[in-house]
Every structure is written in structure tokens, then in C-alpha cells.
Amino acid sequence: FMNSSTSGDTGEHKEVLSINKTVFIGSAIVSILLIFWTITFPTYSENLLSTAMTWVSDGFGWYYMLVVAAYSIFSLFVGMSRYGDIKLGQDHEKAQFPFLTWAAMLFSAGIGIDLLFFGASEPLMHYLTPHSGLTPESAEAMREALPQTFLHWGLHGWGIYALIGMTLAYFAYRKNMPLALRSALTPIFGQRLVKGWLGDSVDTFGVVCTLMGIATSLGIGVLQANAGLTHVFGVSDSKTVQSVIIILVVVAAGLSAMTGVEKGVRRLSEFNMITATMLLIAILVLGNTTYLLNTFTQNIGDYFQTVVTKTFDVYAYEGAAGAEWKSWWTIFFWAWWVAWAPFVGLFIARISRGRTLREFVFGVMFIPLGFIFAWFSIFGNSAIDLVANGAVELGETAINNAPMGMYALFEYYEFSEILSFAGVIIGLVFFITSADSGALVLSNLSSRGLSSDADAPVWLRLFWAAATGLITLGLLFAGGFTSLQSVSVIAGLPFSVILVLYMVAMWKSLKEEGNKRKASAVDTANVLNSGKNWKARLQRIVSFPNKKQVQRFLTNMVLPAMKEVESELNNEGLKTQLIERTIEDGGFEGLSLKVGHGTEEDFVYDVCLVRAERPNFTLATSSKHAEYYYRAEVFLDEGSQEYDLVGYTKEQILVDILNQYERHMQYLHLER
Numbered sequence: 001f002m003n004s005s006t007s008g009d010t011g012e013h014k015e016v017l018s019i020n021k022t023v024f025i026g027s028a029i030v031s032i033l034l035i036f037w038t039i040t041f042p043t044y045s046e047n048l049l050s051t052a053m054t055w056v057s058d059g060f061g062w063y064y065m066l067v068v069a070a071y072s073i074f075s076l077f078v079g080m081s082r083y084g085d086i087k088l089g090q091d092h093e094k095a096q097f098p099f100l101t102w103a104a105m106l107f108s109a110g111i112g113i114d115l116l117f118f119g120a121s122e123p124l125m126h127y128l129t130p131h132s133g134l135t136p137e138s139a140e141a142m143r144e145a146l147p148q149t150f151l152h153w154g155l156h157g158w159g160i161y162a163l164i165g166m167t168l169a170y171f172a173y174r175k176n177m178p179l180a181l182r183s184a185l186t187p188i189f190g191q192r193l194v195k196g197w198l199g200d201s202v203d204t205f206g207v208v209c210t211l212m213g214i215a216t217s218l219g220i221g222v223l224q225a226n227a228g229l230t231h232v233f234g235v236s237d238s239k240t241v242q243s244v245i246i247i248l249v250v251v252a253a254g255l256s257a258m259t260g261v262e263k264g265v266r267r268l269s270e271f272n273m274i275t276a277t278m279l280l281i282a283i284l285v286l287g288n289t290t291y292l293l294n295t296f297t298q299n300i301g302d303y304f305q306t307v308v309t310k311t312f313d314v315y316a317y318e319g320a321a322g323a324e325w326k327s328w329w330t331i332f333f334w335a336w337w338v339a340w341a342p343f344v345g346l347f348i349a350r351i352s353r354g355r356t357l358r359e360f361v362f363g364v365m366f367i368p369l370g371f372i373f374a375w376f377s378i379f380g381n382s383a384i385d386l387v388a389n390g391a392v393e394l395g396e397t398a399i400n401n402a403p404m405g406m407y408a409l410f411e412y413y414e415f416s417e418i419l420s421f422a423g424v425i426i427g428l429v430f431f432i433t434s435a436d437s438g439a440l441v442l443s444n445l446s447s448r449g450l451s452s453d454a455d456a457p458v459w460l461r462l463f464w465a466a467a468t469g470l471i472t473l474g475l476l477f478a479g480g481f482t483s484l485q486s487v488s489v490i491a492g493l494p495f496s497v498i499l500v501l502y503m504v505a506m507w508k509s510l511k512e513e514g515n516k517r518k519a520s521a522v523d524t525a526n527v528l529n530s531g532k533n534w535k536a537r538l539q540r541i542v543s544f545p546n547k548k549q550v551q552r553f554l555t556n557m558v559l560p561a562m563k564e565v566e567s568e569l570n571n572e573g574l575k576t577q578l579i580e581r582t583i584e585d586g587g588f589e590g591l592s593l594k595v596g597h598g599t600e601e602d603f604v605y606d607v608c609l610v611r612a613e614r615p616n617f618t619l620a621t622s623s624k625h626a627e628y629y630y631r632a633e634v635f636l637d638e639g640s641q642e643y644d645l646v647g648y649t650k651e652q653i654l655v656d657i658l659n660q661y662e663r664h665m666q667y668l669h670l671e672r
Helices: 019-042 042-080 099-110 114-118 121-128 140-152 155-174 181-195 197-233 237-258 261-286 289-311 319-350 357-390 392-399 402-411 416-445 458-478 479-522 536-544 548-572 650-671
Strands: 576-582 587-597 599-614 628-636 639-642
Touching: 019 042, 019 197, 042 155, 042 289, 042 319, 042 357, 042 479, 099 261, 099 357, 099 416, 114 121, 114 197, 114 357, 114 402, 114 416, 121 392, 121 402, 140 155, 140 319, 140 357, 155 181, 155 357, 155 479, 155 628, 181 197, 181 392, 181 479, 197 237, 197 319, 197 402, 197 416, 197 458, 197 479, 197 536, 197 587, 237 261, 237 319, 237 416, 237 458, 261 289, 261 357, 261 416, 261 536, 289 536, 289 576, 319 416, 319 479, 357 392, 357 402, 392 416, 402 416, 416 458, 479 650, 548 576, 548 587, 548 599, 548 628, 548 650, 587 650
Parallel strands: none
Antiparallel strands: 576 587, 587 599, 599 628, 628 639
């Protein structure tokens, strides 16, 4: 709670920022062993992992279908519930990024280059090779292709991202914990375990999943980029060209990482959103526009009509063929989304401070969904229509060489070279944003002492950007992308259990916050008597004291009041502790009164020295005014209460402490 203020510099003691050696070394060892194994024994590892994937799909397919549905339902429930107006941060905070910028970063981090890879190819595959209940290239397969694609890229996947993103953001910005995977497990396992081996294990697991996922995504990306360069410029499709692409992308990602989320990732994401939208509009206008708008409308209707049925359809009555199709499509996608959740969820949490839970849930689940509907419907229906009318080569390309599917589609349009060039540029920028945001997440997860609103040092971000590039290069020459992809998918199974724990932790914490809100409504006596000494009250309102003045106030007013309460509560048999925090000049930076309640939640009343900006109108009145002033701000266990004690009398401070303690006791009553 003492690191929660965003109104200024509190000056409190913080854990020194450093590398978390356990997570850093542990994840490095596991990653190196996995990569070494897949490179050294490619055939054996691929066979073993393929068998493991089949086992996961056959044995836990039903579980994946149920749990992924639960994630989305829970996320939507939170967004629509009375808790939806809770902010991911303090109540006064504004959203960190403008809405369109936030939407652009959601789009770039959550989808990335997969849009280009699968945009035309997946709907074509569902049309040409549907599941066993449909006839290939039939009217039924044509109509089914897009709703099936929407299922794999729609609400379910974004529900997973919404769950992990809102949970991590809630505990980081609302509960003032580190922005790390471990933090969300605190309500279930307690701080001691979460700060120890359990938390290190979860963060290590997250780093390994993220590293494997980014490496395989970069592998897909380099194939897509090389295919585009070959198509547009006639560049050879070779490992040498792909190596150059990887090196250039990693260098660009490193430069972007140096500028941070506010500049590098933000600007690249905005560029991606604009250019991808322009490419989409071009295909719509150059193609059969009326047909595409008609199918787009019908595809959306079919998706929402069948989404419940498809959510729970495990093809139990279609035999081995249905089970195999489910394994390599729906179950694969669910496991892939879960495996990517640590990376994307943490990044989305990083950019979402200041938004309400309702804003977050509906933004994460429905903003990208609208673009996905448009992208897959326009590209997919364009490709299906061409194949149905004789473009056989396009269908063969989509099935046999998926990276080339989009560029093969462009050949049937005017300005095909311009469209293909735009596709190459968009793909490369998606490539860079994946590497950049991945380096940010990896560096934050492997750091210790990082505040919730800060990022790891630049050198650590550069290290992880280089590491992902080197891993991708190694896998490129030795093979192993398929094996690592299988590792990520298999790793999704245990992480899916962690996400179930996240739901439990989030619900537990939201109920607690709801009870605290009820308790805060307890009618207690007003601290400041509005009738007496009105001039002193006015003076308090318009005063902007300096640091030394507030430190004297803490010493002369707050400390004696806390000592009296501590003494009286100790006499009543309660275990009470008064903590005095000082800084180098000898003054107080904060005072904390803690009242223990055994196994129930302790009461914490903390007064911090907080630096804040002076209002602009006061700066204009005199040049002698400093740019900042200081406050004696009140914090409870859940964070800042947004009011300043400076100017209160000792008696008024005593009343305020008792008011807050009475509300805490009411909260404990509601919890019981």
C-alpha cells in the first residue's frame, strides 16, 4: 500500500530494482534445455510432442472447451456486474492512453502477424477441408467457414486475454502489487508463498511460455515476410534472407524498446492499425463490394447464432475423424491462446491503467472482435468466392503454402503489387511490435523491486530482444519451430489451471472490495466541524506547504495522535504497531498504525509524505511559489484515500483514525 500514490513522490523506502535471479536463471536454463533438445533430437522431440499433444487433446479436449467458455463468461460477468465501475488504479486516475491508441495497441499485441498469415488461408481451409460433418466445397461448407474461423479468433480467445489482463492490472494498480503473474495468487496463497518459491515458479513458467511463444511467432513472421518479399521483389526464399529479416527486426525492436511503451510500441501500433484498415478497405472496394458486405452481415449473425453450440461441440458423435479435426483446430487454438496469455495479458495490463473494469472487459473483448470480423470476412469470403469460381491455384496455395495465401489472393486484384507491398510493410511492423512488446514483458517478469507503473531498465529489454532473436535464428537453421509450438500448446494445460485460480482470486478480491464500499458508507461523525474556526479551515484549504512544514506536521500532530490510539488499543488487548519511517534529513516520510486482527485482515492507517503539483492558478499569483507542494496523504490497505491531513488538529486526526477503524470493523463484519 505504501507504493500506491500516483499524485507525486512519496519518498518511501522501496525494494531496490534488480534482476530476479531465480526467475532469470531458472527460465534461461529451462529454455536452453528445451531448445537444445528440440534442435539435437528433432525427430524424436517432434514425435514425442506430437504424441503429447494428441494425449492432451483426446484426454482434456472436453476440459479445454469448458474452461475456455468459463474464462469468457467470467470476464463478461465482471464487466456487467456492479464491480464494473471499479478502476484499475486509484479512483481519481485517468486512462494512461487515449482510447484509439489503446485500441491500436490491443490490436497489435493480441493479434499481430497472424492476421496476415491466416486471413485468407483459414477460411479457405474450412471451405476445402471442413470437419467430417460437411462436404468439401459445398454451400454448407462455404457458409460454415467464416463462423468457424470467428470461433477460433473471437470472443473465447479475447476472453482469456481479458481475464488475465484485468486480474494482473487489478492487483498491480488497485492493490499496488508488482505487475507480475505471481501477484494475482496472493489472495489464495498469501504473501509469503507468493513472494517465495511459488511466485518464482509461476513467473519462471510465464517467462518460458512467453519466450517459446514469441520465438515460434517470429518463426511464422519471418516466413510470412520472406514470402512477401519473394512475391513483390523476387527475393529468394532462403535461410540467408530470413536471417537478415530477423536481425533487422530485432534491431528495430531494440530501438523501439529503448523509447518505451509511450513512444515506440504506441507509434508502431497506431501505424499498424491505420495501414491494416486501409488495406482492408482496399480489398472491400476493389472486390465484389455488395457481396462482401452481405456475407459480412450474415457471417456475424451465423457466429452469434451458433456460438453457444460450437463452444461445447467436441465432435463426440463424429468418430476418429471428428476427434482429429477438433484436435488440430479448435483445441489447438484454445491451447495456443492460453499459452500466449501470460505475454499478451501482461502487456494489455501494462497499457490499461486508469480504465474501469467494465471499460477494460468490453474494450478487450469487443474492439478487436469487430476488426477480426471485418478482416476474416472480407479476406476469407473474397478468397472463397474466387476458388468457388475456378481459382483452383489459390486454394492449393492456401493449403500447401499458408504464408503465401494473402499474396496469392492479391494477384486477382488491380494494383496487386501495391497491395502486396503494403502487406509486406504491415507484416514487418507487426513483427517488430511482437518482438518489442515481448522484450518488455520478459524484462518486467525477470525483475525484482519493479513498481507497478514502471518498466525494467533499457539494457534488460535490449537483452531479451536480442535473446529472442538469437533463439529464432537458431531454430531457423536447426529446425524446431514446430516442436517449440507444440511445447507452448502443451504448456497451456497447466497454465489453464492458473487462470482458474485467477478467477477465484479476482472474485474473492472483488467481493472484499464490495464489502469495503458498503463499510465506507457507515455514517460517522464529520472530522471537521463546519461551524467552528472557519478561518483556520479556509487557511488549510488554500495552503500549499513545503516538505519541512509537512514533516513538522507529522511530528507534532499525526505522531502524538497515533501514539494515543496505539496506547488505548493496546490497553484493550489488541496487537497494535506504530511504524515510523524516516529519511536522510531526519524528518518523517510516513507514519503507519497497524492493528492486528489475528486471521482476519489487519487495519492499516498510513500517512505518507506525498509530493504533488501545485494548481496552475496559484503559480500565476506569485513567482516565489514552488512548482510542487507536499501533502500528508492518508492510505489504507487498499491504497490512497485521496485526502490530505495537513491543517487538521490532533483531535480531528484522532476522529479520522477512529472513523476509518470503525469502517474497517464494519467491513470485517460483512466479510464474516
